[in-house]
Every structure is written in structure tokens, then in C-alpha cells.
Amino acid sequence: MLDYASTAETTPNIAVIKYWGKRDEKLILPHNSSMSFTMSEVLKTRTTVVFSKDFTEDSAWIQHEKLEGQELYGLLRIINLIRERYSINLKAHIASLNCFPTASSASGMAALVCAATKALRLNLSPKELSILARQGSGSASRSVMGGFVEWRRGVEPDGSDSFAEQIKPASHWSEMRNVIALVDQGRKKVSSRSGMRQTIETSPLYRARLDYLPEALEKMRQAVTAKNFEDFAEITMRESDNMHAVMLDTWPPITYLNDVSRQIMHTVREDLNIGETRAAYTFDAGPNAHVYTLEKHAETVKKALKEIPGVQQVLECKVGDGPKYIEDESDYLIDPESGEMRDHFFDEASKKIVVGRQI
Numbered sequence: 001m002l003d004y005a006s007t008a009e010t011t012p013n014i015a016v017i018k019y020w021g022k023r024d025e026k027l028i029l030p031h032n033s034s035m036s037f038t039m040s041e042v043l044k045t046r047t048t049v050v051f052s053k054d055f056t057e058d059s060a061w062i063q064h065e066k067l068e069g070q071e072l073y074g075l076l077r078i079i080n081l082i083r084e085r086y087s088i089n090l091k092a093h094i095a096s097l098n099c100f101p102t103a104s105s106a107s108g109m110a111a112l113v114c115a116a117t118k119a120l121r122l123n124l125s126p127k128e129l130s131i132l133a134r135q136g137s138g139s140a141s142r143s144v145m146g147g148f149v150e151w152r153r154g155v156e157p158d159g160s161d162s163f164a165e166q167i168k169p170a171s172h173w174s175e176m177r178n179v180i181a182l183v184d185q186g187r188k189k190v191s192s193r194s195g196m197r198q199t200i201e202t203s204p205l206y207r208a209r210l211d212y213l214p215e216a217l218e219k220m221r222q223a224v225t226a227k228n229f230e231d232f233a234e235i236t237m238r239e240s241d242n243m244h245a246v247m248l249d250t251w252p253p254i255t256y257l258n259d260v261s262r263q264i265m266h267t268v269r270e271d272l273n274i275g276e277t278r279a280a281y282t283f284d285a286g287p288n289a290h291v292y293t294l295e296k297h298a299e300t301v302k303k304a305l306k307e308i309p310g311v312q313q314v315l316e317c318k319v320g321d322g323p324k325y326i327e328d329e330s331d332y333l334i335d336p337e338s339g340e341m342r343d344h345f346f347d348e349a350s351k352k353i354v355v356g357r358q359i
């Protein structure tokens with residue numbers, strides 16, 4: 001049964017120039033180009049995909065929960081796309097484990113695309129993987145590769161030129177750190193899909209955002225290439241503030257940030273960055289903070305964030321190298337005998353996925 005099987009591990013990416021708004025909802029084509037850093041393995045997704053003629057239906061498990069209805073359909077959309085494009089006529093079993101409480105659509109979709117295409121031995125280029133992952137979730141287009149990544153919006157209506165590329169490997173700026181301050185581990189209040197749509201339909205400031213972004217992106221490319229942390233920090237924070245301003249300008253307003261998030265912004269600006277730029281906050285569609293800093297300031301930043309009431313946990317990541325394929329079949333998440341998800345779990349202490357009891 002494991003003839004057409006593969007297991008991939010991917011990590012989330014955190015954008016410093018954000019994607020917010022689609023010009024094509026079906027193909028997931030963005031209004032603007034974006035840039036992100038793929039994270040190291042502190043947070044990761046492991047996904048096994050098996051295609052077999054023995055399977056009579058598609059099945060999927062996430063965190064040991066068998067998916068039904070809409071959730072299963074969402075995951076199969078991308079599998080169906082791969083089946084159609086490459087004329088595959090086999091049912092699939094998919095099992096996925098996230099080593100963090102709130103699932104990242106970026107690492108989840110990237111892992112699914114990497115594992116499924118590898119299982120089918122399609123031998124796709126990073127560009128082809130990115131185009132496929134993009135159609136699962138826009139930000140996933142940037143998680144199929146490591147380092148400093150840019151997703152160019154493209155201009156073609158079919159999306160053939162809308163994919164991510166690595167602009168610098170992780171080793172280019174190895175001192176870069178992302179200190180994550182977990183504030184709330186629940187689900188997003190408004191999905192990014194519907195939030196983006198509401199912003200485009202109602203925010204008069206959105207047009208101004210699209211006008212300012214190309215120059216911000218160019219300055220960000222220069223800051224990353226030159227490893228200029230001061231410029232990097234300013235562009236990162238202004239860009240996060242801009243996206244959240246446009247969200248607030250949406251009707252009804254979208255507020256992902258809460259009082260703890262705002263206190264983190266204050267601490268970065270008024271404590272950590274006095275005299276020297278040590279940190280740069282950025283927030284996605286939620287209140288958790290990603291504070292970029294350099295290795296030499298990481299301890300100071302972590303200490304300051306831990307002292308903020310309401311910060312539940314502080315994690316430190318580096319920039320990561322991108323997807324990894326697991327060769328050893330005993331580490332696959334699908335049991336070869338039953339075709340069902342195995343009883344693996346994530347061990348917090350060793351930061352490894354191990355065989356054992358269910359979480």
C-alpha cells in the first residue's frame with residue numbers, strides 16, 4: 001500500500017510585506033506581491049499522503065481527528081487539482097500533525113502539496129510547487145521553500161506567473177530571530193478569505209495601501225540584501241500597522257489585534273527600541289505577535305515580552321531551510337496495515353514527533 005506514499009515536513013512563514021486581498025478568488029491571485037521568512041522547525045507540520053488502488057474513498061485526519069464534510073472537501077480540493085492535472089486515478093489517505101495549537105494554513109497546505117506530489121513522483125520544481133500550494137492558500141505559496149521568500153503577484157489571468165521565489169537562503173542572515181508571543185490560541189475571528197473580500201469591497205484606504213506597497217517591497221529587498229536591521233525594522237512595523245489600519249477601515253471593522261497585542265507594540269517601540277533598534281513587531285490575522293530581532297538581542301526581547309500580562313508563551317525561531325522529506329517509513333503518519341492515521345504525537349520536551357499515545 002505504501003507504493004505511492006510520501007511524508008513532508010514544512011514550517012509556517014511570517015510575512016514582512018503582507019498579502020491582503022485577492023484579484024482572483026478561485027485561482028488565489030493577489031493584488032500585491034509579498035515577502036516572508038520561512039520559519040525554522042520550532043513550529044512545523046508533518047503530513048503523510050498515500051495514494052493506493054486499495055482505497056475505495058478519500059480519507060483525511062488532522063491531529064487524529066477524521067475530517068468530514070466541508071473540512072474534508074477543503075483539503076481534497078488541492079488533491080483533486082493534482083489528480084486532474086496529472087491524470088491520477090487513485091484515492092488518497094492523508095494524515096497531518098501540527099506541532100502547535102493553531103494550525104497554519106501556510107505550512108498545512110505546503111506540506112500537503114509537497115507530500116502528495118512527492119508520493120506520485122511528479123518531481124516538480126519549486127515554482128510548480130508554489131503555484132499548486134497557492135491555490136490551497138495564498139500564503140502557502142511561500143512555505144514550499146526556505147529562507148527569505150518573495151511571492152510576485154504576476155499579471156497573467158491564469159496565474160502562471162504568480163509564484164514565490166527564494167531571494168536569499170536562510171544562511172544569508174543567520175542572526176535573524178523571530179520571537180513569537182502567543183496571546184490567544186483560538187481560531188481566527190474572521191477568516192482571512194472573507195476578511196480580504198470585505199476590505200476590498202469597503203475600505204477606501206485599501207487603494208492607498210496598494211499604491212504604497214511596491215516601494216515598501218523594494219526597500220525591504222534592499223534592507224534584507226544589505227542586512228540592514230534598522231531599515232528592516234521600520235518597514236516591517238509600518239507595513240504591519242498599514243495592513244491593520246486597512247482592516248480597521250473595513251466595514252464592519254476587522255480587529256485582529258487586542259489590548260495585549262497593542263501592549264507588545266508599545267513595549268517594542270517605547271522600551272526595546274530606545275537608543276538602538278532591537279526589535280520589529282508584525283501581526284497577521286490574529287493577536288499573536290511575531291517580533292523579529294537579531295540573535296544578540298533575543299534574550300532581552302524574550303524577557304521583555306514574557307513580562308507583559310496576557311502573554312501566554314514565548315517561542316524563539318530562526319529562519320528555516322524549507323520543506324523536508326521523511327525517508328523512514330516508520331515515521332509516516334499513515335499505518336501501512338490499516339491505512340489509518342497512526343498514533344504519533346508531538347513531544348514538547350524533545351520537540352520531536354514520536355510514536356505513542358494520542359495527544
Ligand code: PMV
Nearest residue numbers: 015018019137138139192284
Ligand atoms: O493565505 P492566507 O489565507 O493564510 O492569508 C494570509 C494573510 C496574512 O497572513 C494576514 C498575511 C500574509 O501575507 O501571510
